[in-house]
Amino acid sequence: MNGDVRQERSRVVVIGGGVSGLIAARDLARAGVPVEVLEREPDLGGRIAQARIAGLTIDVGAEAFATRGGTVEELLREIGLASEITTPAALGSWVIADDRAMPLPAAGAGGIPSDPLSRTSSTALGVLGALRAAVEPLLPARVGATSETLADLVRARLGARVLDRLVRPVSLGVYSTAPERMPIDAIPGLGAAFRRRGSLVSAARDLRDSRTAAGGAVAGLQGGMGSLVQRLRAELDRLGAQIRTGVEVGALERDGDAWSVRDRTGSEISRGGAVVLAVDERTASRLVEPSTAPADAPDGESDRVEVIALVLDDGRLTRAPRGTGALVAQERDAHRGSTHSTTADDPIRAKALTHASAKWPVLARRAGQDRQVIRLSYGRAGSAPETEALDDAAAMHQALADASRIMGITLHAASVRGMARKVWGVSGPIVAGEGPHVSAPPGVVLAGDWVSGTGLASVIPGARDAARLALRAVSGSNPASTGPVTTGGSS
Structure with missing residues (x-):
């Protein structure tokens, strides 16, 4: 005993x-x-899950990890998976905002541009928006210092275009939360870097160059x-x-x-x-x-995300028209029942698309030249995934419609070789002003x-x-x- x-x-x-x-x-x-x-x-x-679709094993949950700090690689080495680490193709990602598709500028964290005057930043922000962001390091550190949310701070220091065209789609796509509900410290390292440098652009640049901060490189595993x-x-x-x-x-x-x-x-x-x-x-x-x-x-997280993965036979996608994928500057307001999107009459419901077979060369080799894999994500903090209540046929129709608008290519149901759906909970970052x-x-x-x-x-x-x-x-x-x-x- x-x-x-x-x-x-x-x-x-x-x-x-x-x-x-x-x-x-x-x-x-x-x-x-x-x-x-x-x-x-x-x-x-x-939140790590896989599905078998048309003979391919596809991640329908988390598909990558940040390499910052080396903590993930250390664990993978311990358990014998270091040789399975693979890196994504250097194609870059895009953002869909104001009914336009634009390459997403290199950023340190949260969509904040580390070089506002770069070609990609100027394309996304326009000349005036880029100039507005470029002068941010010259502003006194006190500007925006009392901001309670990421949105307030970005608007005060970088302007509305950076907020709406870059920070908002990243916040919604990565954290499933609007920047109006996020404190700056919800993005690892950003708050500390801002307080140290007194500039969001400088903070973003520091995070981009640091292996220990958010916003750096990502990697995956060959088997998913x-x-x-x-x-x-x-x-x-x-x-x-x-x-x-x-x-x-x-x-x-x-x-x-x-x-x-x-x-x-x-x-x-x-x-x-x-x-x-x-x-x-x-x-x-x-x-x-x-x-x-x-x-x-x-029990379970109050906020949910649905991932819809599609395997298609469509050789046009081999050109990777939107790089490794795109984030959508769209916010559904569950409280007012309104939708803010790139086109009010026909909003894109997905918050993000990953062109998985373009992003991961190892998956592209397994899929073959014409077979392509895309993943769409639905759902944001405070609202259920738009596809969750749909049957499979309707969900596929919505996913194809969204993917067509995001990719700039009309995709047809006849090309679909398989589909998988996965709903999973997200905790999301702390909501500004609530702090449970x-x-x-x-x-x-x-x-x-x-x-x-x-x-x-x-x-x-x-x-x-x-x-x-x-x-x-x-x-x-x-x-x-x-x-x-x-x-x-x-x-």
């Missing part, structure tokens, strides 16, 4: 089988800690990002960790020196000396602060992008920090606590 008690005190229960939970579990298992992973969905991976999840699962199996999928956690209760993990009926399903909550903020709040969570609030937080009790550690920041380059070090805190909690040190955690923090 005493042995059983000691064993349960030393065990860590990881709730959530996304990348954060899997990485934390692996680090704990490598340290010799008994680990059990509980995942609500039938599959592991969270699903390879990361598969390898982490294999590592956990090898290390003897227990993994259970299809398990929904209903409550956490402190029971002596251990935490009791219970299902929705109140039955105990696991016990451990510490718990890692690698879940979204809403679920974490319900589990650690049940008295403050609405009784009827569902979750306070974890001793022995409970929080992990995930809402804790550490968006993207694997932020999520991985956050997950490894969570593993270290959980290890301290079960190794006889003072119980670990993350303390108050604010959503959308940077790495």
